[in-house]
Amino acid sequence: MLKYILFILGCIANSAFATTSFVDKELQLFATKYELDYKVDIKKQTLSATGIITVKNNSANVADHIPMRLYRLLHVSAVKNNAGAPLAFSQHVLSNEDWPVLQTNYVEVQLKKGIEPNESYTFQVQFDGSLLGYSETGMNYVKDSISADFSILRMDAFAYPIITYPNDDVNHKAKFWLHTYDYDVRVTVPTGYVVANGGSLQPVLQNTEQTTYRYVNKLPAWRMDFAIARYEQYSKGRYSVFSWESPEDSNALLQEINNTFELYSNWFGPLQQELGYTFIEVPENYGAQADVTAVIQDAEGFRELGRVYHEISHQWNVKTLDTFSPRWNEGLATYLQAATTDLGKPGHLESKTQTFMNQLRDRFKDNPIYSKTAFIDYGKADLNSYAVGMVFFRIMSDLLGTDEFNAIIGKFYRTYHKQGATTQEFIDFINKNSKVDLTTFFNEWAYSGKYTERVLSTTSYRDLIDYYSTSLSKQMASIPKNVR
Structure with missing residues (x-):
């Protein structure tokens, strides 16, 4: 009878919790x-x-x-304060309110004494x-599991607690991705397996x-990736490759990483x-992802070096x-990927641009x-910015x-690398530092759907660039020489 009563009470509690809305949360x-x-x-x-x-309270109200x-x-089995005293918490598998197919175990820890604004709080x-x-969400690359061949612990699968709500609109409004953290993580595996991460490896x-x-972050991080496999590690200076490819292919990639950093430093x-860079191989279709000091990339990256250029x-x-970023940095990386490949394969940039067109x-x-x-506004419309x-x-x-x-991109990076910038600030920076007036170009490509x-009125990229070059020439010709 007691078990039945507890079951009913549990169902009532779960039902009540399931109807809780997070849309008005901060x-x-x-x-x-x-x-x-x-x-x-x-x-x-x-x-x-x-x-x-x-955690730290960055709001103006007590949490x-x-x-x-x-x-x-x-499943969470215990939550305690920093002194080891138990904290009350609830946990329920919930669907995201704005992405119902994504289900996570939502854990809410109740605090007897709230966390004041700007105050930090540590818990276990x-x-x-x-x-x-x-895969059921459409994120087919998130194949994460624990297996004899390959395992990975990463943010994409919520393999560690993410301080967010099951409502991504709420999380985006708070710009949670801007807040970086330090980490000190131990991963114990059967002997014979290697754990790869972009942090600083402590004594094994x-x-x-x-x-x-044990890995400790080198720079403040926005994500953690720990790949587990029977890796071999190859190193050269500050750069490392964790791979199960041949020594020849692995060392060739290591050299290409070194060359690419030198090239972009010149540009x-x-x-x-x-503080170094680590390339971690993952199985095919597990997705590529760059952190501040590492990238996870499948074996195709050994053969298609454009992916390496992109991530570096x-x-x-x-x-x-931006609250809803158009992710123009992906478009820039895609362009640089093609431009870098063109150095070894002349004509690649022209061909790739036409393919995108x-x-x-x-x-x-x-x-x-x-x-x-x-x-x-691509971020607001949830549009992909790679090709455009x-x-x-x-x-x-x-x-x-x-x-x-190249000089402007580099100067923008040096100016804003600490504090970050909006897309509008990026465009303003280009206009301020460019010798060329790009007003017409930005009006059509940044601020409207023109x-x-x-693109639809031209048959080739050459036609497109000729149009803007001609417009620019006419614009310059209309300006008196003494004020140019």
Whole structure:
């Protein structure tokens, strides 16, 4: 009878919680440090973890609870304050309110004493369970699991507690991605397996049965990736490759990474902080993702070096301050990927640009939303900026000239790398530092959907750039020489 009553009460509680709306919540807290200790059981395909997490209240109001999300099959068994006293918490597998197919274990920790504005709070958490990916959401690259061949612990699968609500609109309004953190993470695996991460590797503890890898971040991070496999590691100076490819291919990639950093340093100036770079191989279709000191990339990256160029170029990006970013940095990286490949394969940039032009022509015909959406508003419309952004930056580079274009991109990075910038600030910076008046170009490609008409009315990229070059020449001719 008692079990039945408890079951009914549990159902009532779950029902009440499920009807709770998060749309009016304010995300007040952000993680500033993770200290996690994972034990990965390859045979059982499970993990268990304990952690100490520090959060900070960046809002103007007292925070009376801590919101966390974990993978839907990870279960929290205990939450304690920093002194080890238990904290009350609830957990329920919930669908995102604005993305219903995404389910996470939402954990809400209740606080007896609220966290004051600008105050930090440290607590302990214990959790365990399994990972089975998120293919049902459409994120087919999130195949994350614990297996004998390959395992990965990363943000994409909520393999560690993410301080957010199950409502991404609420999280975006708080610009949670701008808040970086430090980490100190131990991952214990069966001996013979290697844990790869872009942080600083501390002394490895090993016995005949298990090995513990400990990584500490080199720079403030916005994500953590821990890949587990029977890797070989190859190093040269500050650069490393974790790979299961041949030594010849792995060392060739290592040299290409070194060459690309040198090239981009010549183009844009040196990185403000270069503490090394790690390339971590993952299985095919697991997705590529760059962190501040590392990139995860599948084996195609060994054969298609354009992917390497793309990810390394992101090191010269600044964080976006847009609430809904058009992610123009992806368009820039796609352009630089083609421009860098062109150095070894002359004609590649021209061919690739024309390919994108053809793709855009078909896309614009089939999707009227593009003609109604300015590039600067792509984030609000949830549009992909890779192809449009690539052509956008190719035109800009041709109008400015490669040297001036590179100089401006580098100067923008040096000016804003600490504080970040909005897309509008990026455009304003180009206008301020360019010797060429790009008003017409930006009006059509940044502030309106006019760019779609230009693409649809031309048959080639040459026609497109000739139009803007001619317009620019006429514009300059109309300006008296004494005021140019």
